[in-house]
Amino acid sequence: MSSKGRARDTSVQSVDRAVSILQVLAVQGPSGVTEIADALDIHKSTVYRLLATLEARGLVEQDSERGSYRIGYTVVELAGGATKGNDLSLLSRPVCQELAAAVGETVNVAVYDGEAVISIDQVLGNAAITSIDWVGKRTPLHATSAGKVFLAHMPQPEAAEVLEQSLEEFTPHTITDPALLKEQLQGVRELGYGVISEELEIGLASLSAPIRSLNGEVIATVTVSGPTFRINDHTISGLAEQLVAAGEKISWRKGYIRRG
Numbered sequence: 001m002s003s004k005g006r007a008r009d010t011s012v013q014s015v016d017r018a019v020s021i022l023q024v025l026a027v028q029g030p031s032g033v034t035e036i037a038d039a040l041d042i043h044k045s046t047v048y049r050l051l052a053t054l055e056a057r058g059l060v061e062q063d064s065e066r067g068s069y070r071i072g073y074t075v076v077e078l079a080g081g082a083t084k085g086n087d088l089s090l091l092s093r094p095v096c097q098e099l100a101a102a103v104g105e106t107v108n109v110a111v112y113d114g115e116a117v118i119s120i121d122q123v124l125g126n127a128a129i130t131s132i133d134w135v136g137k138r139t140p141l142h143a144t145s146a147g148k149v150f151l152a153h154m155p156q157p158e159a160a161e162v163l164e165q166s167l168e169e170f171t172p173h174t175i176t177d178p179a180l181l182k183e184q185l186q187g188v189r190e191l192g193y194g195v196i197s198e199e200l201e202i203g204l205a206s207l208s209a210p211i212r213s214l215n216g217e218v219i220a221t222v223t224v225s226g227p228t229f230r231i232n233d234h235t236i237s238g239l240a241e242q243l244v245a246a247g248e249k250i251s252w253r254k255g256y257i258r259r260g
Contacts, residue, residue, distance in 0.1 A: 017042060018050045022071065025060065030068040058091060058253030074253050088220055089121040092211070092250045096222065099246040100125040103239055105226035108134050109211070109250075110146040111219070112154075115162060117146045125226075134225075139200065142167050142181060143174050145208035146221040148194035152185040153210060153218040159185065173198040193240050193247075194221075197228055205231035207240055209247030214255035222247045 017040065024039045025031060033051065037044040051069055054060040058074035073091040092109050100107040104125040110117045119134040141147030141162055151159045167176040175181055188194045197205040206225035210218040224231070224243050231239065 014050065017046065018054060021047065021050055021054065022059065022075065025069060025071050030063060030066070030070040032066075032068050036069070056252075061094075072253070074255055088211075088254070091253045092220075092222065093121060093123070095246050095249050095253070096121065096123045099123075099222070099224070099242060102242055103224055105224050105231065105239075106134075107246075108146075108223045108225065110134075110208075110221050110223060112141075112150045113138070115165075116140060117144055117150065117221075119223075120220075140168065140170075142176070143170050143196065143200045145194040145196045145206040145225075146223050148181075148184060148188050148196070149208045149210050149221045150218065151181075152188035152194065170200050171198055171202050173202075175199060191240070192244050195236060195240075197232070203228055207231070207236065207243050209240075209244045210251075211247050211254065212251040212256040216256065219254070220250075222250060 020040050021036055024036050028035065028039065031039075033044050033047050036051075037047045040047070051060060051062075055062060055069070055072070058072045060069045061072045062069050073087060088111070089109060096107045096109060100123040106125055107123045108119045109121045110119045116138040117140070118136065118138055120136075122133065122135050139147065141151050151162060163178040163181055167178075168174070169176055175184065184194075193207055193209040195205070195207045204225065205228045206223050208221040208223040211220040211222055213219045222243065224239055
């Protein structure tokens with residue numbers, strides 16, 4: 001047999017064993033590495049390696065205190081179950097906590113509701129000097145980084161309808177010119193994230209990246225926000241890289257197919 005054929009056989013075996021692990025967790029409930037290895041009669045190192053991959057994709061979750069694993073929310077999502085906002089909060093929270101700890105700023109997950117953005121979950125970073133609770137608050141599409149992500153990815157006729165309305169000017173920096181906003185939305189699509197600086201509040205800046213569903217639709221955003229003396233032209237590039245990665249990770253946990 002060729003080396004290519006052997007590699008393919010090994011890959012198929014890994015997939016088969018990964019499915020078997022999910023089946024064990026479905027039958028036994030939360031289980032440790034040793035329990036799973038015993039149930040499948042395979043080496044613990046193999047189980048641990050496969051669990052790490054499954055956990056990265058949200059198919060299993062680990063109880064860090066007890067060291068056991070359980071079925072993750074992505075499995076439910078793939079079955080067509082976890083589609084409500086509270087489920088999104090649950091599966092995105094570990095990623096948001098990790099991001100907030102890494103960047104030190106406030107991290108929010110928001111959804112699109114009519115002509116506004118609503119935050120459904122928030123994690124505070126260590127560097128936060130104020131603790132504004134954004135959860136449940138409605139904020140405008142045209143003056144928020146999350147709103148600009150939604151506008152950039154919604155059907156063009158729908159976005160045009162929003163931009164043709166009388167847009168409120170919240171600060172001297174709020175962009176209300178439809179032509180300028182359209183240019184910004186093109187930039188959001190090209191960069192993969194949206195950004196604002198003092199457009200909603202003086203001294204506040206934020207960046208948002210899309211969260212996609214199984215079919216690729218933008219269903220939510222993950223946002224990093226903080227003061228402009230920390231989120232500015234000098235720091236945006238590094239923050240954006242971590243933010244986009246977090247958005248992709250949450251999307252994969254929601255079932256979005258990872259390419260490559």
